[in-house]
Amino acid sequence: MSNYNYEVLDYYPIGCEDDLEGESNRALLKWWLSFAPGVPQKADFDIIDHITLAPDIFLVERKSNTAFKFKLHGETANNIFDDSTGKIIRTDGPQDTEQECEEVRLAHYYKELSESNVCMKNVGNLFLTDKQYKKFESIDCPLVDQDGNVTHIIGTITALS
Numbered sequence: 001m002s003n004y005n006y007e008v009l010d011y012y013p014i015g016c017e018d019d020l021e022g023e024s025n026r027a028l029l030k031w032w033l034s035f036a037p038g039v040p041q042k043a044d045f046d047i048i049d050h051i052t053l054a055p056d057i058f059l060v061e062r063k064s065n066t067a068f069k070f071k072l073h074g075e076t077a078n079n080i081f082d083d084s085t086g087k088i089i090r091t092d093g094p095q096d097t098e099q100e101c102e103e104v105r106l107a108h109y110y111k112e113l114s115e116s117n118v119c120m121k122n123v124g125n126l127f128l129t130d131k132q133y134k135k136f137e138s139i140d141c142p143l144v145d146q147d148g149n150v151t152h153i154i155g156t157i158t159a160l161s
Contacts, residue, residue, distance in 0.1 A: 005127040006080055006136065011109070014121035014139060022158030024056040025121075025139045032119055032141040039117050042143040042152045056156040060110060066091040068110045068153075077157050080126060080136070110140075114150040117142055126159055135160040 015033070017026040031050065032040060047054060058081065059072040069088045073081055089103040091111055113120055119141040125133045138157035142150040 006124055007127070008122050008124040010124070011120050011122040013116070013118040015119070020121065020137060020139065021160055022056070022137045022156065024053045024156040025137055025158055028053060028057075028141060028154070028156045029119055029139055039142060039144045039148070039150075041145060042154075045143065045154060053156055056158055058155050058157065060153040060155075062110070062114055062150055062152060063088060065114075066107065066111060068107055071152070076159070080157055080159075110153060113140055113142060113153060117144075117150065 014020065014029065017029045017033070020026045020029060027050065031045075035044070047057070050057075053074075055074040055076040057072070057074040058070070058077040061069045061071045063069050067088055067090045070081075070084045070086065073085055089107040089110075091104060091107040093100060093104045093107065095101045095104055109120075119139055122136075122138045122140070124136055126136045127133045136157060136159050138155055140153050140155040143152040143154055145151045
């Protein structure tokens with residue numbers, strides 16, 4: 001069971017690590033931007049080279065234009081997103097519950113991100129179990145195959161003080 005619920009308030013393209021507060025977010029964006037003007041492939045990322053990011057990291061696999069699979073959540077990301085690794089979300093998924101509506105929204109966001117080849121910054125609120133909340137910041141960065149097609153989205157999420 002997740003320790004938090006989260007609410008995304010805004011998201012937008014990000015191209016400079018100085019515009020991020022979270023240390024792991026800055027480090028991931030700096031790495032991603034080091035491939036400019038290209039976009040890194042999944043094979044370019046080795047967690048051993050970025051071990052300090054491990055708790056905050058998450059990885060999503062693009063299964064099709066409309067379906068995305070949660071592949072990996074570090075400890076911090078898992079506390080926020082819950083243990084949904086292995087779950088597939090779709091742009092045309094059911095929307096009978098609040099959770100299902102959020103999954104469809106997220107799938108549409110991942111579809112948009114997959115078509116743009118830019119990193120996105122997300123900001124929002126984390127609602128803790130004791131009715132308090134914190135701000136969060138996350139980034140989502142596309143990873144491509146040898147033909148330039150987005151195959152994965154790698155990201156980090158950080159609770160802000």
